[in-house]
Every structure is written in C-alpha cells, then in structure tokens.
Amino acid sequence: MSLYDKLGRQITDLRISVTDRCNFRCVYCRSADPENYREHDEILSWAELERLGRIFVGLGICKVRITGGEPLVRDGLENYLRYLHGIGVGDLSMTTNGHLLAERCEALMAAGLQRMNVSLDSLDAIKFEKITRTRSYDAVMRGIDAAQATRFAPIKVNAVLVRGFNEDEVEAFAAFARERGLIMRFIEFMPLDADRHWSRELMVPAAEVYKRIHAQWPLVQIPHEKSETARKYRFADGAPGEIGLIAPVTQAFCGACSRIRLTADGKLQTCLFSKEDRDLRALLRANATDPEIVEWVRGVVNDKEEGHRINEPGFVPPSRTMVFIGG
Ligand code: SAM
Numbered sequence: 001m002s003l004y005d006k007l008g009r010q011i012t013d014l015r016i017s018v019t020d021r022c023n024f025r026c027v028y029c030r031s032a033d034p035e036n037y038r039e040h041d042e043i044l045s046w047a048e049l050e051r052l053g054r055i056f057v058g059l060g061i062c063k064v065r066i067t068g069g070e071p072l073v074r075d076g077l078e079n080y081l082r083y084l085h086g087i088g089v090g091d092l093s094m095t096t097n098g099h100l101l102a103e104r105c106e107a108l109m110a111a112g113l114q115r116m117n118v119s120l121d122s123l124d125a126i127k128f129e130k131i132t133r134t135r136s137y138d139a140v141m142r143g144i145d146a147a148q149a150t151r152f153a154p155i156k157v158n159a160v161l162v163r164g165f166n167e168d169e170v171e172a173f174a175a176f177a178r179e180r181g182l183i184m185r186f187i188e189f190m191p192l193d194a195d196r197h198w199s200r201e202l203m204v205p206a207a208e209v210y211k212r213i214h215a216q217w218p219l220v221q222i223p224h225e226k227s228e229t230a231r232k233y234r235f236a237d238g239a240p241g242e243i244g245l246i247a248p249v250t251q252a253f254c255g256a257c258s259r260i261r262l263t264a265d266g267k268l269q270t271c272l273f274s275k276e277d278r279d280l281r282a283l284l285r286a287n288a289t290d291p292e293i294v295e296w297v298r299g300v301v302n303d304k305e306e307g308h309r310i311n312e313p314g315f316v317p318p319s320r321t322m323v324f325i326g327g
Helices: 046-058 077-086 105-110 125-132 137-149 167-180 206-216 280-285 290-302
Strands: 013-017 063-067 091-096 115-119 155-161 183-188 219-222 230-235 242-246 259-262
Touching: 013 046, 046 077, 046 280, 046 290, 063 077, 077 091, 077 105, 105 137, 115 137, 125 137, 137 155, 155 167, 167 183, 167 206, 167 242, 183 206, 206 219, 206 230, 206 242, 280 290
Parallel strands: 013 063, 013 259, 063 091, 091 115, 115 155, 155 183, 183 242
Antiparallel strands: 219 230, 230 242
16 A cells, blocks of 8 residues: 555655654754643553554555654653564664764664664854753764764764854864765754744755855765755765755755654644644544544545745744654
8 A cells, every 4th residue: 555645746754753852952943941842641652653653654654764852862762663663664764863872872773773863063062052052062972973883874964054053064064974974964944943033044055055065075966866855965086975955945845755744742744834733643542443544644645735835925834843843
C-alpha cells in the first residue's frame, strides 16, 4: 500500500516528534521563558506511537526521522527506535540538539538508529549561548565527537543562520565541514519562531551562503533526489566534507515534497505551515480500528497543501511553532 496526495506526490517520509519538551531555547524557535509544554497525557504514549509506526510502515512509509522538542529528553527513546527498526523502517534517523548525545551514541546505534542530524548554530561558545540560551556548547561538541567515533554515517550538522547572530560564521562552518569530514547544512530561518521575530531581513538566503563558500572553496554540485530538502555540494579541491543548502523560503521545494509529520500530541501535519490540526490522537483514543485510521490518514494526506505560501501576499504563519511541530 502506498500513500499519495491529490497532486500525485508519494508520501514516503514521516517525521515523528516524540516530545514537545526541549532543553534549549533557541532564539529562532522558542521563547526565552516558554513554560507552555503539553501535559504528559496529551502526548502520545510509546504504545500509541508504536501502533502508529506500524500503520504508517504498512502505508509505505520507509523513511522515519525522530524529532521534537528534543528527542533525547524523553525516556524510552531507544526502545522505540528498536521497535521501528524491527518492523522494517529502512531509513531511521534523528534530529537532536546534541546536548545529551555523547553518552547515548552507542545505545542509539545498537537500537537501530542509522543517521543523525545535530543542530549547531555557532562554533563560538559565547555566540552559541546567545542563540540557544544554554551553556551547552562543550556538551554538543562532545556529542558530535562521539557520533563520529561511533561511526554514524552520514553525520549532518544543521545551522540556522540569523542575521546579527551567526551569519558571520558561514566560512568557519565550511572549514569545520572540511576538517571534520561531515555534512554542514545551512537552513534558512523560517517564520515558525515563537516570538514572531522572523523577517526576510533576518533570514540569510541560501544563495548568499553559496556565494561566500564558493568564493573561498569552489563547490561542485552533487546530484540529489527530487524529494530531498538540501541542494548538496562537495569541495572542488577534493577536501572531505559536504555542504547542504536548505532554502525553504527562497527556493521552495514543495512540488516534490514527500513528507508528513506527526506531532508529539498526535496531530498529523501535511506541511510545516499547515493551518489545521488534524487530530489523530482523538481517533486513537476513541478506539478506532486500524482500517479506520488508515482511511482517515489517506484522506488527510490526499489534501496535502500544494505549497507553503510564505512568499505570497497576506501570508500568515501557523499558530504552531517549530518546537510543537517537529523539524
Ligand atoms: N531539538 C532538536 C534539534 O535541536 O535539532 C530537534 C527539534 S528542532 C525543532 C529541529 C530543527 O528545526 C533544528 O535543526 C532547528 O534548527 C530547526 N528549526 C527550529 N526553528 C526553526 C526556524 N524558525 N526556521 C528554520 N529552522 C528551524
């Protein structure tokens, strides 16, 4: 069985947010003082997540990315990964801020996790603190070291550039990719921040990042899958490492989108910018049968948005911010 929307896009990728809690308060994501977490019973239990994982795999989902909030703050994550691996999820990955990673790498790998994205928004401890509002720089660097030592492959490091905070670090990040032999990805700041500070002026377009890196170390484009979010480049001089540019705002890739998202509180989102909450949790808790859930999912996916409309006049950001969706 496969999942298609009405535009003929096949949905093969599911991002599962396992918690809305996070131990960071990044300026482009959360408020400084966000004590607005969902109550525990509002969050899907591991048993509910296992059931949904099985149903989605039955619908042709073959790529699952675990996210949050911060996935490593929820106990039981390794068991859930083991479950997903066991039911045949071929491509199992996770996005993390890296704070709790160093001690968990071996267990995560043993549980079947194959790939990892670590967020790192500055290579300078002081700036890192300003952006994340934590003093976790050393812990995150230890996490990246451990992930490389555990041979997670590939390791992608994600930076969201925000003008006035870290846009001066483009070349330093590229040098980091070359020295460490990892994939450094630059993500355009999207209007999904809790404080609603997003503006085009604060966002650093991917074209600017490309120009700056290419001027110092010429880049050669690497072919990518149509549905991939990143445009990928290697260094022309043969240095290790790779650059990825993710440009949802300036070069939207909605036409080939293969993704849906399950939020920690059980909403099914067909776009980061979905306006509606499609309540899968209510269905689960009303004792719906598997065929009823499948039918419902098909209907929701069928209506997947054509695109995010950020660049259209009158665009209004969704009420759910990134931490409540799962990036
Ligand atoms: N806690 C994990 C982490 O820090 O990677 C996973 C959740 S986080 C919401 C997932 C990704 O979303 C991170 O790479 C983060 O940088 C990105 N993100 C958060 N807010 C964003 C925004 N307004 N624009 C672009 N990316 C954003």
